[in-house]
Amino acid sequence: MRKDGPGLAFYLSRTNRYSVTALVAAVEHYYPETSITFFSDLEELGKLDPGKYVLALSFSSFDLNRAYPLISHARARGFTIVAGGPHPSARPHELLEKGVKHVVIGDGERAILKFLHGECALILREPVYDLENFPPFAINHGMYMPVEITRGCPFKCAYCQVPNIFGRKVRHRPVENVLHWIKEGIKRGKKLVRFISPNAFGYASSDGIHPNVDAIARLLEGARKLGVEQLYFGSFPSDVRPESVTPDVLELVKKFCDNRSIIVGAQSGSIRVLKKIKRGHDVETVERAVAMIRESGLTPHVDMIFGFPFETDEDVEANIRFMERLIKSYSARIHAHTFMPLPGSEFENMPPGKLGKRYLKVLGYYAARGSLDGMWYKQEQLARYLDNLKREGEYEDKGRGCAGTFRSLQDQGKS
Ligand code: SF4
Secondary structure (H helix, E strand, O other), X not given: OOOOXXXXXXXXXXOOHHHHHHHHHHHHHHOOOOOXXXXXXXXXXXXXXXXXXXXXXXXXXXXXXXXXXXXXXXXXXXXXXXXXXXXXXXXXXXXXXXXXXXXXXXOOHHHHHHHHOOOOOOEEOOOOOOHHHOOOOEHHHOEOOOEEOEEOOOOOOOOOOHHHHHOOOOEEOOHHHHHHHHHHHHHOOOOEEOEEOOOHHHOOOOOOOXXXXXXXXHHXXXXXXXXXXXXXXXXXXXXXXXXXXXXXXXXXXXXXXXXXXXXXXXXXXXXXXXXXXXXXXXXXXXXXXXXXXXXXXXXXXXXXXEOOOOOOHHHHHHHHHHHHHHHHHXXXXXXXXXXXXXXXXXXXXXXXXXXXXXXXXHHHHHHXXXXXXXXXXXXXXXXXXXXXXXXXXXXXXXXXXXXXXXXXXXXXXXX
């Protein structure tokens, strides 16, 4: 971008900070002369000059009630708008109809650089690229986040947007590159390190599933040697697939990390539901992983999703029995979620998740005893909110959404 060209004004909200940090990091690294500013609401947007800034909005479906008024206000004032993130990736044509000039699908870093370079297609979709080409932090702007060590997921869980947005090829940031950025963070006083990955224990493996123990050891030991004071792996904001849990990786976590629990994705205790949601593992695999975590001396923190519209009474009872077994036999904690039909996922057109009385009673009982946590109530409300928007026509799948777009790109060999 020319020095005298327009700058970028990023929409910053409570829910998009990680995406914005990654984008700012790419821009400041490759086009350091670009003027960058931020806005969070209509008042701050009102102070920006459309002649000086292009607006960049990255947002999820749950931020629609803030993002859409901003877009219509900005459009009325003549701003050029570029949108990306989970919702625009799933609904590119809806965004174009709202007056957005360019929509980025999937990975945003290279697309925003190309845009700054003057490549201005209506829909910008870059083939997947290596993470090490982009810094994980926007150091010049003082923006830090957990280091993204893996992007993309080889699985295709039907309720999840990740494989459609980032592809099914796993891309790992090499150990040396992660350590380089950790060192840069430490120089600036950032001594607490967390990681982002769809499956932390699959880090640096060729399939994203079977642990590369040597690479994980080099990563964790290397981070400690650099002076990291608090190190978290296999815990928030990442979790771990049950088939990736092995005693040697658990030993590494115990030796080098501060987290005393591992978040493992189970999602259901009913084999029928596991098959329907295409998790790709059975109930026994989850129980084996949970037992191994407990055996290692760490606490298993088990993700479960309740309220799928196709759950039968038998599924509900299977879930409750499974949950109780994990709590009683392995002192596990349950991390409870309510199903949300996310745009861009295979289940996007399903009704919102709903928790019946039986679930509410059991979840409340274990939450009160400290064996269960999560945002299941809030997620049930969010799922309803999304469904209402769909009914009001605020967003809709016109057969050209994420899944369709991705399929057609894959057909063309571009994904
Ligand atoms: S839920 Fe996790 S394992 Fe399943 S597709 Fe999404 S990121 Fe991959």
